[in-house]
Amino acid sequence: MLTPYEPVRSLRSSGGTLLAVSKSRLKSKGDRAFAIRALLLWNDLPGEIRLADSVASFKSLLKTHFYRLAFM
Numbered sequence: 001m002l003t004p005y006e007p008v009r010s011l012r013s014s015g016g017t018l019l020a021v022s023k024s025r026l027k028s029k030g031d032r033a034f035a036i037r038a039l040l041l042w043n044d045l046p047g048e049i050r051l052a053d054s055v056a057s058f059k060s061l062l063k064t065h066f067y068r069l070a071f072m
Contacts, residue, residue: 017050018043 003020021039042050049065052058 017047 004018019039019042021036021043045062046065049058049061052061
C-alpha cells in the first residue's frame, strides 16, 4: 500500500520522502477515502517533518506546524 514516489525523470522531488498516490475511480467518494487522503496529507507535510528522527520529534514538529497553520 505504501510505495515511494519515483518520478520517471530526474526532478527536485525525487530525493524527498514522498509516497505514490494511486488514482481513485470515484471522484466524489474515492478522493475522500483514507487510503488516498492519508498519502496526500503526508506528501503535503514539509520535508523537515517527514524526515524526523524519532516519534517524539515528529509529534513536536507536527504540532508546531499545525499551530502555525491555525494562528499565523
